[in-house]
Amino acid sequence: MECALDAQSLISISLRKIHSSRTQRGGIKLHKNLLVSYVLRNARQLYLSERYAELYRRQQQQQQQQPPHHQHQHLAYAAPGMPASAADFGPLQLGGGGDAEAREPVARHQLHQLHQLHQLHLQQQLHQHQHPAPRGCAAAAAGAPAGGAGALSELPGCLPGCAALQPPHGAPHRGQPLEPLQPGPAPLPPPAPAALCQRDPRASAACSAPSAPPGAAPQATTAASPPASPAPASSPGFYRGAYPAPSDFGVHCSSQTTVLDLDTHVVTTVENGYLHQDCCASAHCPCCGQGAPGPGLASAAGCKRKYYPGQEEEDNDDEDAGDLGAEPPGGVPFAPCKRARFEDFCPDSSPDASNISNLISIFGSGFSGLVSRQPDSSEQPPPLNGQLCAKQALASLGAWTRAIVAF
Amino acid sequence: MAGAGGGGCPAGGNDLQWCFSQVKGAVDEDVAEADVISTVEFSHSGDLLATGDKGGRVVIFQREQENKSRPHSRGEYNVYSTFQSHEPEFDYLKSLEIEEKINKIRWLPQQGAARFLLSTNDKTIKLWKISERDKRAEGYNLKDEDGRLRDPLRITALRVPILKPMDLMVEASPRRIFANAHTYHINSISVNSDHETYLSADDLRINLWHLEITDRSFNIVDIKPANMEELTEVITAAEFHPHQCNVLVYSSSKGTIRLCDMRSSALCDRHSKFFEEPEDPSSRSFFSEIISSVSDVKFSHSGRYMMTRDYLSVKVWDLNMESRPVETHQVHEYLRSKLCSLYENDCIFDKFECCWNGSDSAIMTGSYNNFFRMFDRTTWRDVTLEASRENSKPRASLKPRRVCAGGKRKKDEVSVDSLDFSKKILHTAWHPVENIIAVAATNNLYIFQDKAN
Numbered sequence: 001m002e003c004a005l006d007a008q009s010l011i012s013i014s015l016r017k018i019h020s021s022r023t024q025r026g027g028i029k030l031h032k033n034l035l036v037s038y039v040l041r042n043a044r045q046l047y048l049s050e051r052y053a054e055l056y057r058r059q060q061q062q063q064q065q066q067p068p069h070h071q072h073q074h075l076a077y078a079a080p081g082m083p084a085s086a087a088d089f090g091p092l093q094l095g096g097g098g099d100a101e102a103r104e105p106v107a108r109h110q111l112h113q114l115h116q117l118h119q120l121h122l123q124q125q126l127h128q129h130q131h132p133a134p135r136g137c138a139a140a141a142a143g144a145p146a147g148g149a150g151a152l153s154e155l156p157g158c159l160p161g162c163a164a165l166q167p168p169h170g171a172p173h174r175g176q177p178l179e180p181l182q183p184g185p186a187p188l189p190p191p192a193p194a195a196l197c198q199r200d201p202r203a204s205a206a207c208s209a210p211s212a213p214p215g216a217a218p219q220a221t222t223a224a225s226p227p228a229s230p231a232p233a234s235s236p237g238f239y240r241g242a243y244p245a246p247s248d249f250g251v252h253c254s255s256q257t258t259v260l261d262l263d264t265h266v267v268t269t270v271e272n273g274y275l276h277q278d279c280c281a282s283a284h285c286p287c288c289g290q291g292a293p294g295p296g297l298a299s300a301a302g303c304k305r306k307y308y309p310g311q312e313e314e315d316n317d318d319e320d321a322g323d324l325g326a327e328p329p330g331g332v333p334f335a336p337c338k339r340a341r342f343e344d345f346c347p348d349s350s351p352d353a354s355n356i357s358n359l360i361s362i363f364g365s366g367f368s369g370l371v372s373r374q375p376d377s378s379e380q381p382p383p384l385n386g387q388l389c390a391k392q393a394l395a396s397l398g399a400w401t402r403a404i405v406a407f
Numbered sequence: 408m409a410g411a412g413g414g415g416c417p418a419g420g421n422d423l424q425w426c427f428s429q430v431k432g433a434v435d436e437d438v439a440e441a442d443v444i445s446t447v448e449f450s451h452s453g454d455l456l457a458t459g460d461k462g463g464r465v466v467i468f469q470r471e472q473e474n475k476s477r478p479h480s481r482g483e484y485n486v487y488s489t490f491q492s493h494e495p496e497f498d499y500l501k502s503l504e505i506e507e508k509i510n511k512i513r514w515l516p517q518q519g520a521a522r523f524l525l526s527t528n529d530k531t532i533k534l535w536k537i538s539e540r541d542k543r544a545e546g547y548n549l550k551d552e553d554g555r556l557r558d559p560l561r562i563t564a565l566r567v568p569i570l571k572p573m574d575l576m577v578e579a580s581p582r583r584i585f586a587n588a589h590t591y592h593i594n595s596i597s598v599n600s601d602h603e604t605y606l607s608a609d610d611l612r613i614n615l616w617h618l619e620i621t622d623r624s625f626n627i628v629d630i631k632p633a634n635m636e637e638l639t640e641v642i643t644a645a646e647f648h649p650h651q652c653n654v655l656v657y658s659s660s661k662g663t664i665r666l667c668d669m670r671s672s673a674l675c676d677r678h679s680k681f682f683e684e685p686e687d688p689s690s691r692s693f694f695s696e697i698i699s700s701v702s703d704v705k706f707s708h709s710g711r712y713m714m715t716r717d718y719l720s721v722k723v724w725d726l727n728m729e730s731r732p733v734e735t736h737q738v739h740e741y742l743r744s745k746l747c748s749l750y751e752n753d754c755i756f757d758k759f760e761c762c763w764n765g766s767d768s769a770i771m772t773g774s775y776n777n778f779f780r781m782f783d784r785t786t787w788r789d790v791t792l793e794a795s796r797e798n799s800k801p802r803a804s805l806k807p808r809r810v811c812a813g814g815k816r817k818k819d820e821v822s823v824d825s826l827d828f829s830k831k832i833l834h835t836a837w838h839p840v841e842n843i844i845a846v847a848a849t850n851n852l853y854i855f856q857d858k859a860n
Contacts, residue, residue: 010693013751026506026529027498030591030610031641031660031700032756038696039750046693 007047014040423842424858425805427798429483431468432851434796444847447836450514450522456484456836456845457524458852459509463493465526465579467537482843484854488537490579493528505530511596513605515618523582525605529592532607534583534618543573588614588624595645601652608645608657613675627675628657628667643758644704651710658715662686662699666726682724684731694746694755702758707767708839714770716761719743721772721782736782736789739774741812741823754828762837773832776821777848778808794832794846794853805855 014036021028021036433442441462448457456468469487496505506529515523521538546568550556591610598605606627607614613628628645632638640661648654653669664682667675686695698718706713712733715722719740722732738759742749749755754775761772773779774791782789791808798805811820834847842857 010747010750017753025504026508026592027501027503030638031643034638034641034660035697035700035756039693042693042696 007043007050010043011040011047014043425792425844425855426858427800427803427805427853428843428856429854430796430799430851431466431484431486431854438850442850444834444850444852445508446510446512447834447845447847447852448512448514448524449836449838449845450524451516451839453838453840453843455487455514455522456854457512457514458845458847459492459512459526460850461506461508463491463495463507463509463528465490465492465509465512465524465535467577467579488577488579490535492526492533492535492581493531496530498530510593513596513598515598516602518602525596525598527593527596527607530586530589532585532593532596532616533581534585535579536582537577537579540576540578541573542570544568545571583618583621585616585621585624588616591641594643595657597646597655599647599652600650604652606645606647606655608642610641613642613645613655613657615669625673627655627669627673629674629676630659643701646704646706646713649706649708649710656704656706656713658701658704660700661696662701662717664701664704664713664715664724680726680729682729682732684722690743692746694750697750697755698746703760705761705763707763708765709767712767714761714763716759716772718755718757718759721761721770723770723784734784736770736780738772738780739778739810741810742775745823749828752828754831757831757833759832760834762835764837764842765840771835771837771844773835773846775828775831776826777830777832778810779832779835779846792855794848794851794855796851802858804858 017036018033018040021033432444439462441460441464443461444458445461446457446459449455450457454470456470458466458468460466465488466486467488468484470482470484473482492509493507495507497503498505508528509526510529511525511527513525515525515534521536524535524537526533526535545552546566548557548562548565548568549559585607589607589609589612591612593607593609595608596605597608603619604615604617607616607624608628611629611631612626614624615627616624628642630640630642640659640663643658643660645655645657648656654666655669655675656664656666658664662683665678666680666682668679669675671677671679686699701715701717703716704713711726713724713726715724715732716738719742720738721736723734723736724732746755759773761770763770768785769781769783771779771781777794778791779794780789780791791810792805793808809817809820810826811817811822813823816822830849832846832848836845838844842859844855846853846855
């Protein structure tokens with residue numbers, strides 16, 4: 001009876017449960033759906049961490065081909081509190097025809113931000129050992145000052161509700177016009193400043209709502225999942241990212257898939273096609289609509305891309321330095337009390353931390369878009385449907401709760 | 408302290424030997440959904456045993472008096488009353504069907520000849536009066552024996568009706584209906600020790616009612632966040648303290664228990680005590696949140712302790728110590744490696760109940776494969792027993808069962824992979840005074856007694 005589900009299957013199963021609960025007798029059971037959303041969040045975190053590790057692996061391979069002085073970059077990245085840079089990055093060119101090189105720095109920037117998040121995650125883990133039950137809000141708060149979307153941190157203890165409690169995500173976007181959520185591939189929005197281009201209009205909407213506390217769950221998570229339009233640019237950027245990952249991820253060959261047995265926590269590496277292949281199998285996968293740079297992922301050999309380590313150093317942004325610098329490397333300024341309400345954890349971060357808040361947008365629409373489309377996609381073969389749902393669900397976590405709670 | 412997974416010694420102190428007494432319910436393999444028992448509750452004296460099922464029916468059993476001429480009956484429980492408590496409803500405003508399943512039954516303390524109980528489904532609580540009628544009046548003046556009105560012009564004489572004995576008839580009538588107070592699904596009701604009020608708890612709110620007043624209730628706990636997207640936990644169970652009418656506890660899906668004192672403030676959103684055991688980081692898994700959710704909370708009869716049931720264990724808490732439970736008993740730890748499969752088949756969401764014996768020296772809870780577990784708190788012994796038709800010979804002793812978690816399976820052991828997860832014992836009840844237990848196995852109710860009884 002052992003089952004070695006990977007995160008994607010778990011996500012598919014969970015989404016199926018949520019969907020079927022809507023038609024069950026007696027109405028939606030709040031308790032059960034809340035528990036399922038926890039599993040979804042945990043599986044999503046694993047899924048993201050796996051991809052992160054895979055990218056690191058690819059980066060390692062690339063760097064082995066690079067001149068040695070690039071190794072210096074790893075040290076630079078490894079330093080906690082290293083500010084991410086955005087100033088020298090041009091406006092993000094969204095769209096398939098963009099210049100690969102123009103996107104690279106942005107992608108690297110994004111991955112740099114992810115690294116910041118991971119550094120905080122490590123700090124958080126340290127802190128967690130000191131404080132036995134800092135789940136949820138505390139964990140997410142760790143990511144807050146760096147603007148990392150809590151849902152995207154690998155911290156398994158993040159609660160969905162607390163995943164997005166960072167006010168700075170919403171702060172700079174209150175004035176932004178609301179864009180309708182567009183499930184699936186959609187016309188690309190006009191280019192915006194790099195720092196803000198990946199904003200999720202839903203996050204703007206949520207942040208602008210006066211009644212919603214700044215740290216409301218879906219905001220930061222949806223902030224990290226822009227509509228489908230930017231996804232094509234960002235996901236290849238993410239995949240192509242040359243980003244050093246902490247060594248504790250282990251070694252993941254690009255042609256292998258790491259499978260975690262959720263019951264026994266045995267990690268096995270499976271000879272497999274590229275992780276990205278199943279994504280491309282979906283007709284709706286925005287990544288596949290990409291131009292040439294995209295398929296760099298689809299090839300098992302890993303992509304080749306230019307690497308400008310020098311540029312990274314110069315690109316350190318003072319704004320972010322200020323924000324990240326406030327974060328002491330060794331500690332995290334929050335109360336790791338499990339029962340504290342998440343409002344208590346909203347830190348006073350600079351609005352520029354929102355630059356970092358928008359990390360990875362993997363897929364376009366959130367759960368609400370997914371659910372609305374589900375009747376149409378139900379004719380598809382179940383595995384594909386499950387994958388489709390799973391991929392879209394990875395984009396936004398908070399929207400799940402919205403969809404679950406029908407009252 | 409973890410109990411062993413199925414020791415061979417009987418629990419309950421004094422080397423109790425549990426024997427089969429009775430089984431109620433159909434023998435058919437195909438179980439109708441409506442017949443699945445959803446709650447079991449002894450009355451305060453133990454002479455009545457009430458069950459509710461998914462079809463909205465309540466069946467009450469009464470213990471027969473010890474009869475010297477039939478010594479073997481030994482106080483059997485026989486059907487006393489059956490009535491339809493709740494019907495399926497439809498909420499037109501929300502387009503939601505409201506299930507008629509009886510979630511909980513709670514008896515009121517007896518005051519007079521009639522018996523009262525509260526039964527609830529997801530939305531509505533009803534107070535039922537169960538009364539006996541064994542006399543009938545005859546000789547009315549205005550109507551004849553059939554009940555038809557007599558022609559007044561024909562009445563020439565006056566008589567006094569006389570009471571004549573009749574076959575015992577047990578009537579159940581709804582005396583109060585407490586409706587429209589809960590937006591979410593009611594999971595608990597609990598009668599207060601003042602015998603005047605009771606609480607009802609749903610996922611996010613707890614309401615206080617007066618038994619005589621149906622048109623209003625007072626909300627004492629509300630954990631609904633301002634923005635539902637911030638929801639992180641729900642209320643899973645609630646109970647009043649058995650002696651202190653101002654104290655109540657409620658458990659949450661996060662594995663925490665809050666004790667509230669109604670004297671401190673009218674709204675008990677702020678707890679007086681907060682019981683939580685720190686999570687063991689090494690046992691963290693994807694399903695940690697699910698298995699830590701508390702499915703039942705029960706005060707001990709003494710009022711000094713309370714017991715909580717989560718998916719894999721029962722914990723006994725001292726009300727004076729909030730940091731950790733004083734006892735932890737593993738119910739079926741061998742399932743920890745199966746959580747993934749149990750999640751797939753939805754078994755991980757099963758809500759097991761637990762109960763104390765009359766003296767608080769033993770606790771009992773259910774498991775899968777029609778197994779149930781008993782833990783003796785004084786001797787630290789535990790036992791796994793099975794409710795099955797095969798062991799249904801009158802006064803047959805129950806043989807302790809063992810589950811083999813892995814490796815070589817010994818004789819008489821059941822391997823984990825052969826457990827039947829569709830046969831789950833969620834509801835159990837222990838007689839308030841004697842060693843008699845009622846175990847609900849899907850659509851069958853098993854009654855076991857200890858041999859000395």
